[in-house]
Amino acid sequence: MINNFVLSYVFAFSGYFMTDQVQEIKDHNDIVEIIGGYLTLKKAGINYKANCPFHSEKTPSFMINPERQSYKCFGCGEGGDVITFVEKMEGLDFYNALKLLAEKAGITLKSNSIQHGASVHSADKKTRLFEINEWAAKVYNKLLTDHPKAEAARKYLDKRGLSADTIKNFNIGYAPDSWDFMLRFLISKKYTEAEAVEAGVAIRSEKGKIYDRFRGRVMFPISNPMGTTVAFTARILEIPGKDTDPSAGGGAKYLNSSESAIYSKGKIIYGLDRAKMAIKDADLAIMVEGNMDVIACHQAGFKNVVATSGTALTLDQLKILIRYASAIAFCFDTDTAGQTAMKRAVRIALANDITTKIITTAPYKDADEAIKADSNNWSKMVKAAKPSLEYWIGQLVAQSEKLDVDAKKKIAKEILPVIKIIASEIEKEYYIKYLSDVLSVSEQSLIDALSKAKTDAEFSRRNSASEPAKTEQKRLSRPEKILGFVWAEPELAKIISAEIIKFPDKYEPLSGQIKAGKIERDKILSELAADLDGLSMLALKDLDSNDSEIIEIELRYLIGRIKSDEHEQTKSDFAHRISRAETAGDKEMVKKLLKEFSDLIK
Template sequence: MAGKIPRQFIDDLLARTDIVELIDSRVGLKKAGKDYQACCPFHNEKSPSFTVSQDKQFYHCFGCGANGNAISFVMEYDKLEFVDAIEELASMLNLDVPREQGTSSGPQRTAEQKRSDYDLMLHAARFYQHQLKHHANSKTVIDYIKGRGLSGETAKKFMIGYAPSEWEALCQQLGRNKEQKEQLVELKLASEKSPGRQFDFFRDRLMFPIRDKRGRVIAFGGRVMQADQGPKYLNSPETRIFHKGFELYGLYEAKQAHKKLEHILIVEGYMDVVALAEQGIEYAVAALGTATTAEHMHTLFRTTDKVICCYDGDRAGRDAAWRALENALPYLGDGKSLKFVFLPDGEDPDSLVQKEGKDAFEARLSEADDFTKVLFNKLSQEIDLTQDAGKAKLLSDALPLIEKIPSDFYQENILEHLGRLIGRTREQLNNRVKSPKQQHAIERKFKITPMRQAIGILLQHPSLATSIAYMPELAEMKIAGIELFLRIQHLALEREGITTAQILESFRDGAEYDALVKLATWQHQINDDRLETVFKNTFKFIEDQCLNYRLETLLIKDKTQGLSSEERLECHLLTQALKGSNS
């Protein structure tokens, strides 16, 4: 695993990226006073409530609550993970993404070396496409493709190709020097049984290029065309650019086919994805020779609100469905939907959609089972619910799964169903589940205290850090929020010109991040000409709080233990300072 991206690089990346230019290139912004506006790209609306601040380098939607900096926008808009978003922004600026030493398992690769990997994979995909049309076996392969009901248009859309039957066809074409030969082996396009002697990894197979979220070819799936030619599917092993537990075949193509994916269908194989696309069902994806992982589910629910899992109705299919369900539970927030379709014996999506057509197949999807039905069918297997032992078993198995679900609605619905099965009321079961309701109540009661006001003003206007003294000793007073205030002030003093977006990025993985985002979007209604005065007065109030706390501590100690001469002097000075402050 590569080392972490240095914090300094992330800060510099945000400093070099103008969020207004970034968002304007994707959404289209209009000037509105100091800020810019547009209709929110993250929810449907007719009048603009999405604002972008040039000063803060921060966006916020007053309709749906979406907010963040340039990195957050790329993550949400392009559906990328954090590291991918960093690399995307860096590539726009022609920057290499450095990695910290110490946690890396190998030498760092430059942006040019990474581009070389992706270029080689693309050249391989184009080589296989060329062979599909020009190899001596091409007629046989094309006849096979047509026999599977696929058109040339679909083959082109998915970059389907043919790996020649010869042992060294790809190696001879792309491995023309020592470095290229090594790269072919490292990216698992070639194998090497003896030093300097490479042969093609894929031979005599129909080739399905696997593309990442940014459309880059990162791996291949190869399918035999005759039953006696070895394993039905041969997938690329993991490489430095391919991690199968994180990638989904067909996701890039589905996103290209739809401006917004209303739902995504998970199927088992490459051929299922392309056969469905051929029939106009262009929202199917497949896991890559592995079970549907938590990372897959995270990606899917970041891309759409509704996921439908389509599996065989046999035991293996239902086991696969259960693994998918377990991995999906933490991502089932309000508005998210997970459903399951089980196909008739002997059928897969490929065969079924060709047999009954798009409309009939989509009718099956419209009647998909909600995940709660699959959940209780699985948990109730081999349990006698007429006996107390069976009811207790169901309760103990169900509660840990229910606790994983972030949606209050789903939790209450499942608890009500569970209660009917075991003879308990939902109210009796509510106490057994750690519900997110309490956290929601806390969020609703987010009041602007003097400390939050000071932090909020400083966060939105970091230049005010110089208008007050930096007093790290106040952290010893243990006043709630003072350590956070001082950390933000120190950041602002240390880096002249730092923006709200950069400060927030420093706290992205911290417990304070959500509260800071609220303060970054807080509408303080303070005129610019009064801002510094209000900030100074608020800080003075907090400083007095800290001094009072220290004085009270010393007075209590004086009564219980006595004070040293230094502490008596401090007590005297604090008393005088507070008198002066109040006079």
């Protein structure tokens, strides 16, 4: 028989560490603070609530219990602790979620393998990709700060008006004009060429040669909401007398990391890790077109600003933003490409019942240019933001030399397909009336034309997943409520230890403890504990107070109701049995049953 000392030694020698460090990391990452970094939370008694990030809903059913350090959604059933939440939000396994939380708390993992419960979790491919991008960001930033060959990059950033603090805060860097600088560095750190390619910092040619993806460029790290670098946007440096290297993205002004296991362009938002708290405070997320616009806004003190990540705006990105704020304002460039992007973004938002506004920077090209001219410009522009479709209609009217019949037909032809995809029937009715007033035509004529209007399949409600999931908060049975109350107040177990209550089988570990009259939470597996946290939150939410005396009164009431129901059921059963005996003419059975019933109710 191997004793515990030997087991501990074997695990230590093998590079495993036990549950104590997992608990240490959880203790240093308050679940309310971590989830509050992703969602807008509202106090609900001793708990917090929010719209669930794991399914579509209008009424919050996602509850967080600070005392238990757990969460539970009563709409879709998701629940767990702070590690589980980060796993699901970031698409990570247990090890990488734990590593992310450890880094946030300033804790160094003692090993690259973790024994937690019955399982051993190890560093995997994603861990290596995170590490590669983090190393690359540090090295690029160091080169920008210190290296003589980064002088052109420093001059470019100075010309763009970026301060040293801003460069440091956004971890901006410089990739030297070398074919293998980063590759050689990563190999020296025991990473492989294949991993460098997979992480997006190197590229494989058609002939199989591997070389640095980014060369002679200013580097802008892209981070996930937890602040970990997952990719880069790189701007080419235009140096007089030097040809742009065509292999570096074909001389593209901007070059982005390729998608990877840790980077999905359509789901990452540039600057969100720095902007999320300001977005929550302002209850408004401002989305601009480029990295420099984001950085200029933050440097000027406007921190609720983000941008897309090397791709056109996606529904996933909008859904992420509305976790933090009730509205999103778009501020895209005033050129044709910018206005086209704006119209596409508005259609996606309207089809999914997301409130949006438009900020216009005219006469300036973009936010960066407007702020450079005068930082007060931006505050005024944000305050002057208009509801998106009102802005769009206003632009079309302004572009018409005169609002004659042809102009009205042209405007209606562009706007009616947009109105048709609006998810909210109230908003749809509002914009029919609004367009009717602007064009001076009857609402009925617009309604008739609306039925014939064609919509782009990309923005139709059928394809936009605009309908929230039809979920209802679970109604607890009386035995489930009793379990919830006892989980909240373990001392109350003694009240029901002698009672005969049939609890659901899945809660047998706790019901067994209740029957024994002693609750030992630490002996309940974490998955079941999270479910019990959910029962507890749901059971307590309708009470006027979570005081133990109030809970005890409610608990005794439930026990009384269960007894009463069982008594009534027994009476009903005897009545049926006596009736059947009378119908059969069995007088002896009738007499016997009447005596049993009389004895029962004494």
